[in-house]
Each structure stands twice: as C-alpha cells, then as structure tokens.
Amino acid sequence: MTADTDFCRLGQAVIDTETAALAALRDRIDATFAHACRILLACSGRVVVLGMGKSGHIAGKLAATLASTGTPAFFVHPGEAGHGDLGMLAAGDCVIALSNSGETEEINGLLPAIKRRGLDLIAITGRPGSTLAEAAAVHLDAGVDAEACPLGLAPTASTTAALAMGDALAIALLDARGFTAEDFARSHPGGRLGRRLLLRIDDLMHTGTAVPAVGPDTPMADALLEMTRKGLGMTAIVDADQRVTGIFTDGDLRRALDEGVDVHATPIATVMTPAPRCVEAAQLAAEALALMERHSINGLLVNDAEGRLTGALNMHDLLRGGVV
Template sequence: MPVAYNDDMDKRLIQLGAAVIDTEAHAIAALRTRINGNFAAACKYMLACEGRIVILGMGKSGHIGGKIAATLASTGTPAFFVHPGEASHGDLGMITEKDVVLALSNSGETEEICTILPLIKRLGVPLIALTGQPRSTLGKVADIHIDISVEKEACPLGLAPTASSTATLAMGDALAIALLESRGFTAEDFARSHPGGRLGRRLLLRISDIMHKGEEIPAIPENVLLSSALLEMTRKGLGMTAVVNAQNHAVGIFTDGDLRRALDQGIDVHITPIAKIMTANCKTLGPDLLAAEALQIMQRHRINALLVVDTEQRLIGALNMHDLLRAGVL
C-alpha cells in the first residue's frame, strides 16, 4: 500500500517527481510527429543491412545506445554498441562495409563521434543520426537524421540529460519494434534469443522435456483392484496412475481426487476393480506439444495431471502440475 504523506517536505518531493514525469511524457509525445519519412528511410536502411547495426554514443547517450543495441538484437536485428572514444583507438575496425551506423548525440557535436565521422563516411556505410540539432555537424553529415529534440530537460538546471535521453530511448524502441513487425518476428523467435527467461521456457519447452518416462511412469493393468492403484500411486509419487491394457494403451487414469470421491462413497479398496472407478477416456497429449499447452489443458479442464501417449495411444509419459511449476512454465 502507498505510504501516507502529510508534511510539506513530502508534498514538495511528490511535486518534483510528478513534474519530471510530466516533462518526460511531453518530450515523448512530441516525438509522434517525427515518425515520418526520415523514420521510414532509417528503417529501410536497417532492414536492408547485411551486417549489423552499430550503435555509437558517449556518456548518457552511450548508456541509451547500449540498451537500444540490446533491444534490436533481441528482436531480430543484429546489433552491438561501440564506444566512440575506443573506436578512434582501434575499435573502428569492428565496423564493416555491410553494417549500418546509428549515432546518438543530443547536441550533434559530440567530439568523439565527430572525430570518426570521416572514417565512417569513407567506409561508405549508411549513417543514421538521432540528435536534437538537425543543423549540427552530425545531423548534416548523416544520410538520415531523426529529430529527438526536447523542449526542456526535466533537470531544473537544464544540464543533466533526462528528457532528452528518455526521448532517444523511446525513438530507439520505435525503430526496433517497427523492424520487428516488418521482419515478421514472432514470439517464438523472441524466445529463442531468451532461452533462460520465463518466456523462453513457455515457448520452447516441450512436454517430452519434462515428462516422467520409463520406470517413473505410474501405470497399472486395467484388471487389477483399487488397492494396487494406491500402491502404485504411493511408489511413484505423482498423485495419480495410468490404467493400461495389455497393449500398453492408456484406457484411463486414477487420481487423488478420484480416491477421495471413492472413499466418500464407502468403496472397499480391497475388492473394487480399478476399471470400475477410474476416469475412462481421460485427457492425453503427445510429447511434441509445448509444455505451455499442457498447462492450458489442465487449467481449462481443471485437472492436475495428464498422460502422454504416442500416435498409437501407447503410454510413454506422465506429468502433473508440479512438473510444470518446477520447469518454470507456471
């Protein structure tokens, strides 16, 4: 819950914070009219790039450049950041003739970038500039200039890059997402570049990766008693057991929930055939489905376990909600 505020100091701090948000929101809103032909031309250069997008920026622009490079790379546009100061001491060799350079400088006069402009032009690579000064050195030399100027910085001194760096970041995101859409980049493509994240697990993990196999599968013949089912459930610890016929086809399932309902009815576990109380025609799925699809099936049908079968309906695996939880799918 939000902490209550009462004194004048609290109110003043809140006013200052709100003013920063308002200033930066205004700076971003002003960019809307600059999504124009220059923006489209920049996107076309980047889409046609046979190499990588090389981002340049000093200071705060450098930090923003690193984030833009990371966003581009994770959304289907290979990119990396090069420090302009290091570029003039050897790192310029990282730029090839197949690359596109995206240079960030609010003033457009950043010395370290201007120093290497002749070398970039000599390479013949497209140069896209994001500056707040279209008539600056960088703005005039660039093949494409995108205006990211702001009315004022959120800093009351007008010195610390605040609104300008936010505007640069927003424009970088706009470029990255426009390229993502143009490339037809999918959620599964995104997951491949984020295999360690939750999205990667949800979109790449298959049922075969997490299901219990072989001796770990709880299974009993269809002609045994309920007591045998309980013993198998206890041994395997999945809260259920598959019921199979002589050909190892899954003909049913018996779960903890089924057991509770059976006990409520006063059924004798020592004389009741499992075939009488099992859930026949139970939900099954194939091993190649995504684990996230198994989760959807469980949630839709309000069940906690599923049997995995091959194309001939032979039992080859089992999983429950805890398996999905351990795998990070939930």
C-alpha cells in the same frame, strides 16, 4: 526541509514533461523514419550503435534491444573506437549514432572513417542542423522543448525521447522480419520467458517404467501401489494396446473412500475418470501448465497421435523446469 507534497509535485512535473516530449515525438514517425527502417532491414552486416555519456547508456540499450529482436547489433564506445575498436566495423554494417547535441566530439571524430568505409549512418539527435545530423544518410529528430530537470541541465526528457525512438526502430524491424515469440525465446534461453517458450513436454515428462499405468481390470489396491511406487499422484489406465482409457488420481481416491468402495475387490475401471485430458510430447510445457490451471488439476498424461500412453508429468515437473 522539503515537504512530501514538494517531492510529489516535482515527480509529477517530470512525468508531465517527459509525456509531452513523447507526444511530440509521435508526429516525427514519418517517411524519414520508414527510410531508416528500410536501411536497417537491408543491412547485410550488423548494426553498430554509438553514444557517449547518457546517450551511450541509451545506445547500449538500443543495441541490446535490436540484438534480442532479430537485428544483429552491438554497442561501440566512441572514445574506444578511435583507439582501435573501429576495427569492429566491417563492410555491410550500418551505424546508428546518438547525440542530443549532434556535436559530440568523440562521435563526430569518427565520421570520416565511417564515410570511408561506405557505411550507412543513421543519426538520432535533438538538433536537425547539427554536424552529426547533416552527415547522416537519415536523421531522426528526437529533440525536446525542455529537459525535466529544473536546471535544464541533466539529460532526462531528451534521453527518454531517444530511448523511445530507438524502441520504435527495433519493434518496426521486428514486425517487418516476421520475428516470432519463439525467435525471441531463442535469444533468452536463460530467462523464465525463454523456458516457457522453448521447453516442450518431452523435456520434462516421465517416460518408460517411470510412468504409472495399469489395466482396467486391475484391483484398486494394486493401482494404489502403482501410484505410490511412481510418486506422481496418479496412474493411467490403458488397454492392451497401451491406449489411454482413463486416469485415477488422489482426488479420485478420496471420492472412492468417501463412497465406501472396497479397495481390494473393486476394479480400477469402475472408479477411474474416463477419457482424461491428455497432451502430446511436442507441445510446449507452458501449454500443459495452462491446461492444469484451467481445469484445476495437478497432473497430465502424455499420449501420441493414436492415443497410446508415452509419458506423464505433474505440477512438480513444471516447477522443476522453471515453467511455473
């Protein structure tokens, strides 16, 4: 029976082997790598990524990473390419082919067709002298001294190296294109990150009659009724021109009651919090969340550039929008 210490020893050996493979890979990020980046940057079509078996899984991931970081790309299965899917390749496209041996039959069988179409080919292999490496316009060496598999058979360190080389290409291109966090969010609208980077305050805020607001002379009791009707746990205090002069929240109410304030006779202006923190509708909802968290508050008023009240939102709105 395998002991726990043996499991840990083998696991650590895998990490050590793959760490060494990545360390060796760093020195190969050189002028050849830069040449590959320039080819991809100049590509007027799409980047077609090929790979079989485990390399195919890495190729699929590389295509997805490129596509989500500003370089249009897709994966084509080499076995299917020879049976019609080669029609996906068009003038102006570039090809990245991954094969540790550089002798994968299904990929090398496509080389004449890629050459006839005049497409630039970038190869990522573990053998610089292989058929695929020799046929490529640029060869990126992702070779490793040893696999992490004790049998030396299962692709482990080699796929890790190929994955890292692909990531290095994608991120270098991202930076060269001036790709921004907002650009990234546009490719990920369904995820939490996309919502945080795309949703704006005006997508979530309450507007019109749904916004609680009273004048400075309004009795505290009437202000409480306004808070209850609108259900946001606060009300804005505005002047005759609808400019925000203060806010009254559940916390202000508790403090006022502790002080024995007469809710029927006291004007709201005497118990409100003056000059409250406000946001503008065009700001990101994530900015509103950061402001709430920083100041331990649950709601914000929204005003325009002149300080006029245009909306309100609270933490529940951010939760509903998936920002939190």
